[in-house]
Amino acid sequence: MRSVLLLALLIALTITCITPNSAGAQDERVTVRLDGRAVFRVSAVENVDATARARQIERRMSRLLENPTAIAPPRIEATQNSDQQVITIAGVPVVTVTKADAQDNLTTVDTLATQWSGAIATALTRASQRRLSPSERFVAEVQSSVQTGFGRLGESAIAIIPRALAALLVIGLFWAIAALVRWLMRLIFRHIVEDLTVENLIKQVAYYVVWSLGFIVALDAFGFDPQAVATGLGLTGLALGFALKDILSNFISGILILVLRPFELGDQIVVGETEGNVERIELRATQLRTYDGRVVLVPNAELFTSRITNNTAAPIRRSSVTLFIGYDSDLQTAVTVMTEAAQATEAVLNDPPVSVRIRDLGQDDILVEVRFWTDSRRTDFVATTSAVRGAIVLAFKDAGIGLPDPDVRILMPRHPDKWRTALGLGDSDRTQDSDNASR
Incomplete structure (x- = not known):
């Protein structure tokens, strides 16, 4: 079951990564980079999340670097909305500074626009100097890709690793709590509930309820909204139902x-x-x-x-022993002897009593079945059945009742050559006997 919980955790994390989380997206800020170096950080605005907004700004600055000699100083222009300002270069808008950006940076829109304008000017100047020739441009682009990749990897690691450690710590804590709850349940119900199945049900329900709470808390510690995860699981419930139908x-x-x-x-x-x-x-x-x-x-x-x-739904179980009796034996005496021998065997119950049934009348003997009741557990059942067989055989010997004896017997001499010699049989007789036997 633990593997099922881990699988559910992975599915929930995947769905949460795919499904946009508007609440979490507006709380996060993403770094805008140029040539792998950080310029400033932006937040989500309206219907655009922070990552998409940062990539859009980076693409605009990269297009400006296609003609580095024509890059003009950034300008701050006002908009019809007094809570926004636009930073432009040569009339091309690069980024819009909003009131939300100012609030996230604990400053005003004007001050933040000035800071971002200066950061953009410094970054473009440094980047344009690295692209004055085709060879320098190629080297700069390669370095920019590498540095940007490692920079984003470092940011992701800084953001994810602490959350992952926190989630693992929560899972470990709730695992210990679940184990403790199961141990306490076992200790308590051992003296209260005699039914082991009921005890097992209560222990498992309590154990996995604690695990479920830990799963929800771990999601929250990892930075995901449990409600968004539940929504994602609900939207993909049909696919998960087909994928996990055997487990469910x-x-x-x-x-x-x-x-x-x-x-x-x-x-x-x-x-x-x-x-x-x-x-x-x-x-x-x-x-x-x-x-x-x-x-x-x-x-x-x-x-x-x-x-x-x-086999053990009832405390007792019926067993039977079958044996053959010759026609020359006293049937009534044999039935009495079998009944008494079986009833006297240890572990055979007195109620219901032992019964004897004549199953079949064969050509040379009578098939008799002795039925008796004993404990339903296999160890007692098999041992008692074996003991009844032995008791009947001993009782027959004591009563002088013989078991069926075949009328026809085939006797083979131990030394056939010596017998042939004693009877005067030669090799021709031996060959004739072999031919007759083959026929």
Whole structure:
């Protein structure tokens, strides 16, 4: 189940990265770079996020550098909106300074426009000097791409690594809390609830509720809006339903098994070709231990929809032993001896009593079935059945009742050559016997 939670975390993070988060976008500022060097930082405005706005400003300054000798000093021009000013170069608008930018930088629009204008002039002057010749322009472009890439990587690392560490710390903390809650549940319910299946259900629900809370807090610590993640998951719920249908099916089947309880912990069940003892019932699969010591994990969806035989649903179970009795034996005496021998065997219950049934009348003998009841667990069931067989055989010997004896027997001599010599049979007789045998 932990792997399912990690998969859900990755999906949620991916969806959140793809789905625009307007609340988070307006809180972040992105650096505008020229030749890999930082010029200033901008925020999101109206319907344009900070990243798109920064890339637009960088493209405009790059176009100005296509003709470095014609670059004019930046100018600050007023607009019809008194809360905005535009920085232009040779009549081309480069960036619009808004009131939101001023508030993010804790200054006024006029002051911020002046600062950005000076930063743009310095950056363009430095960049134009590196592009006076074609070779210098090529080198400058390569260096600009490399420095810009590393600069953005460094910014991303500075922004993401602390959040990632915080999210991991939150996950680790809630993992410890979930483990502690499960331990406390086990300690408390061990003295309150005798039903292990109910105890297992409560422990798992409490454990994964704590994990879910930790997942939500970790998202928030990573910098994502849980509401936006929920919205993204809702929009892509159909795709996720098809992609995770097996996992969801096992999860829901596990809850239904724990609630409906077709079997409990410690029961011995048969599912298809698998038979064993139920050791654990988890939300993804049920763990069975076969009678030869192997561990089998059966998916809950398969377990819930399959035909299940619960051998220990009832505390007792009927077993039977079949044997043959010759026609020359006293049938009534044999039935009495079998009944008494089976009933006297240890672990055979007195109620219901032992019963004997004549199953078939064969050509040479009678097929008799002895039925008795014992504990339903396999260890007692198999051991008791074996003990009943042995008790019946001993009782027959003590009562002088013989088991069926075939009328026709084939005896083979141990030294056939010596017998042939003693009987005067030669090689020709041996060859004739072989021919007859082959025919």
